[in-house]
Amino acid sequence: MKRSEALELLKQHVTSDQLLRHSFAVEAAMIAYAKRFGEDEEKWGNLGLLHDIDFEKYPDEHPHHAPELLQGAGFDDEFVDSILSHGENMDVPRDLMERKCLHAVDEMASFIIAVALMRPTRFEGLKAKSVKKKMKDKRFAAAVDREELIASMEDMGMEFAEHVDIIVNGLMEHEALISQDGYSLLG
Ligand SMILES: [Fe+2]
Ligand SMILES: [Fe+2]
Structure with a gap:
């Protein structure tokens, strides 16, 4: 499915700007990782967009309820299972890299955006060091489980600095793309 069709489908079920922004953020990170691993960018992007x-x-x-909302849109079982796999206590194992990745970037992409919003230059020059510092600050984005951020990243076999770099670059590129439609990751 093309990105434009996936976005139309998403907008049938999501009206909140905040949730749309989060969906774009996870999409951006998934595309960045698809490029990194030589995987299907459209598929990985759609997993992020629709998760x-x-x-x-x-x-x-x-x-x-994701399966019923995705029904009839032409997604195969593997795609739908990958979406299900990012939830907690689901019956779908996070065995495929796309599943490990979706789980690992879900909260991390939004956490990095929260860090970027604290900086005058936003994503520009944002390094892993700044993200690490905010992870140690318990009051910052207090609801985000830091251990989960790290455990899910390690499950992908990634190291922190590269993980952050890939996501930051993906977010920056995606910001340029979605701004053409009047959206922004930065609120
Ligand atoms: Fe979710
Ligand atoms: Fe999410």
Whole structure:
């Protein structure tokens, strides 16, 4: 499915700007990693874009309702299972790299944006060191589980500095793309 079609589908179920921004952020990181691993950028991007498609309608049952919202759009079972796999306590193993990656970038992409928003130059020059510093600051984005950020990254076999660099670069590139449609990752 083309990105434009996936975005139309997402917008049928998500109206909140905040959730759209988060979806774009995870999409950006997934595309960046697809490039890094030589994987299907469109597929990985769509996984990021659509991973929270049922969250607005079913916040307490997310992502259990994703399959029905994705039904009829032509996604195969593997794609739908990959979306399900980012939830906690799901029956789908995070065995494929796209699943490990989706899990690892979900909160990290938004955490990095929160760090960027504290800086005058935003993403420009944002290094892993600054992200690490904010991770140690317990009051900053207090709801984000730091151990989970690291454990999910390690499950991909990635190291912190490169993980952050890949995501920051992906976010920066994606910001330029989505700004053409009047969106911004930075609120
Ligand atoms: Fe989610
Ligand atoms: Fe998410």
